[in-house]
């Protein structure tokens with residue numbers, strides 16, 4: 001939270017429909033209904049911090065894609081404010097916007113959006129050649145990212161000759177080729193089989209551990225959100241109803257709607273030791289990190305027989321965690 | 336079903352009244368001293384023809400844009416088109432000449448027939464496989480062996496020039512329409528109109544502006560062949576996956592990059608369909624274009640027809656078909672070609688086919704200097720089928736003359752002549768009234784007003800009689816085409832085996848240029864209205880079949896099941912469910928049939944019809960712009976009236992069956 005904010009939006013609205021003349025913001029729902037308008041994104045305010053994975057989660061039609069297209073400047077909001085690195089994106093000239101997109105933003109698409117007439121290498125090099133880089137330079141860089149995503153040896157293939165997972169690797173490589181600061185991924189894995197999806201999620205986490213991008217990640221899959229997110233925004237009917245870490249969502253869901261999502265989540269993988277420790281109590285052992293997930297330390301704590309010491313990042317003792325509270329989480333009883 | 340509604344009674348009454356007028360009107364009106372109602376008096380004719388001719392004359396002789404005159408403008412266009420055309424023609428057909436006229440000396444021969452054939456074989460292999468290569472190779476060999484080479488290459492040269500111009504122009508217009516909705520709104524009605532106006536309406540003005548010669552022919556071809564490319568481009572660009580468009584924007588493409596690096600390549604496949612259309616339409620124009628100065632195969636057909644040299648006409652006609660088939664297959668293969676990653680190595684290694692063709696080109700040139708047969712296919716080795724066709728016709732005429740004649744006379748006296756008498760007998764004021772009423776009934780007052788204005792134009796320009804002959808000839812052809820085509824289409828839809836046979840037949844008919852139909856028919860029935868009718872039917876039957884089949888096929892299976900469940904017999908299924916629901920589609924097919932029939936008119940003028948087509952044809956030979964334009968407009972107006980009335984009734988039918996709100 002101490003890190004600077006990369007992207008900020010305030011009271012963002014996107015309204016679809018033709019009869020918008022003289023609409024005042026924020027409009028009332030009856031007003032929209034009466035005019036036959038759709039509020040695809042309603043009154044959304046977010047701040048996305050540098051280096052975090054920010055996941056936007058919601059069911060189909062909840063406005064995720066619309067929101068991410070607003071954030072990336074692909075469409076103009078009906079009302080609201082959008083700041084990138086403190087600059088007002090809505091007041092920027094077309095030239096400046098193009099510059100930002102060329103050098104600072106990257107995007108991965110649900111159905112890959114690869115150009116069918118180009119090879120893998122040419123696809124990945126495409127954004128670079130658009131910027132006017134020479135073919136040689138662009139392809140050298142493209143080669144690097146292709147290796148990074150594990151597609152070495154397939155540079156000469158055409159998209160149609162690759163599996164879905166491989167195609168999305170190309171999509172990822174292509175969006176990384178320009179070394180973007182802000183990386184948008186709109187349901188990048190939802191067109192893939194479950195097994196491949198997990199594999200790609202791991203791959204994604206591996207990449208992020210190396211690259212430390214600021215990421216806006218869209219998904220309709222809560223498990224995926226939990227797995228990947230530093231923070232999650234939950235959307236419903238165009239509005240964001242809660243923004244929190246996965247752990248906070250599980251511990252204190254803002255509405256019943258959110259609670260419904262969290263019900264089937266494996267809590268031991270979400271909750272950290274900090275959530276169940278007894279503050280100030282003393283324990284034995286070398287000290288368990290307060291951020292460690294219960295699932296990671298469960299066997300250690302249960303086998304120890306006595307409460308174990310919990311420490312923060314600097315090694316300061318914060319409290320202790322005992323076997324019973326860990327077992328409660330494991331069997332799904334409170335937290 | 337059998338109960339007549341009052342509405343139907345009124346229509347039947349009106350029809351009977353019309354029939355009575357047609358039968359006895361002449362005597363009645365003569366008796367009442369109203370002869371003008373039958374024959375529009377010459378004194379009342381508005382001299383629009385002359386005004387147009389005068390305006391054209393002014394345009395060509397005096398009009399100026401300030402800096403340059405209109406004539407300089409058209410000359411400029413001519414010059415721009417002529418340069419590449421002359422080059423293509425020299426390379427393919429005539430070689431490079433020094434000097435003019437008879438004393439001209441060839442300084443460089445054209446590509447040898449061997450090299451050109453090798454070239455298309457390589458293209459065939461490049462675009463698909465050895466099979467295609469063999470097919471196009473055989474087609475070109477045919478052209479050489481049967482003595483059609485030089486004409487075919489002249490035709491090819493004009494196709495090679497017309498197609499890129501048509502494709503580029505269509506692409507540009509299509510892209511502009513995609514980018515600017517306002518431009519699309521302007522363009523769309525123009526394209527619609529172009530599709531209803533027969534080509535001939537603009538042949539004469541083009542002839543007048545660009546003069547008799549290949550340039551006029553190219554301009555006419557491009558105007559004819561371009562509209563589908565515009566439509567397909569706009570449609571294809573709209574259909575590009577929105578994600579890909581987003582991607583383009585996110586990579587920071589400028590507008591230009593977006594168009595040329597993202598949209599056009601992504602829409603490549605659909606665009607190639609458009610290119611194929613342009614090619615086919617250009618080939619379709621080959622013979623018509625030779626009326627205003629294109630040489631080549633089209634000219635051969637035309638002059639053979641004029642001389643009634645059946646054998647010669649047939650040979651050149653077949654050569655056009657073969658050229659068309661070869662080019663069509665090639666361009667379709669390009670449309671579906673799968674790209675391969677670029678190869679490594681030197682240029683020669685990366686381009687094995689181009690290298691081979693280049694080597695053959697040079698070898699054929701060098702050897703051709705010593706053995707002329709390598710340069711030009713030796714005349715001694717020509718095969719000709721001309722005599723075969725001539726003899727065939729003779730044989731048929733000697734042995735089946737009576738039978739053929741009987742068929743012809745039967746149709747003439749029992750079908751064509753009564754219809755002709757009917758249409759010519761209707762007093763023009765009554766006819767205009769009827770057209771207006773029909774317009775009002777189907778399309779409201781707007782359509783009624785349009786009809787009255789258009790019919791009024793036809794009368795007041797003194798075209799009435801010719802227009803009625805046109806209506807009669809097209810009308811009877813359309814009736815026959817529907818009577819044959821619609822049942823065939825229905826059969827194709829309900830029976831899979833028949834469907835595939837009919838499909839092949841229809842595809843073949845559609846690849847043939849319109850003129851080609853005329854030749855065998857003239858062979859059998861000589862000239863006259865019956866011949867014209869048969870040729871028109873052959874050309875215009877395709878959409879009747881196609882739309883009927885499509886209409887019947889696309890009746891939703893649920894409807895059929897509902898019919899089956901309620902105990903319909905097969906026959907009832909067809910008459911009660913399939914046909915009524917397919918009606919709107921069948922009507923659209925009828926519409927297309929009428930359009931094609933009208934567009935055959937100038938061609939059938941060659942066999943001595945006396946309709947508006949003949950009027951255009953005469954205007955063409957005399958370069959009489961006013962006459963040609965007025966007759967062209969009259970044809971166009973007939974087409975537009977038919978089109979709007981039928982479209983409106985098709986829409987009514989769709990609404991009635993709940994297929995459209």
Ligand SMILES: Nc1ncnc2c1ncn2[C@@H]1O[C@H](COP(=O)(O)OP(=O)(O)OP(=O)(O)O)[C@@H](O)[C@H]1O
Nearest residue numbers: 016017038040059060061062063064065066067220
């Ligand atoms: N271009 C548009 N015109 C009109 N309505 C739109 C448009 N785009 C989206 N909508 C509407 O906005 C709402 C939100 O759509 P959006 O695509 O953002 O949902 P989503 O959360 O991305 O859904 P999914 O998971 O299916 O992708 C939907 O009701 C949709 O119908």
Ligand SMILES: [Mg+2]
Nearest residue numbers: 064065066187
């Ligand atoms: Mg979406």
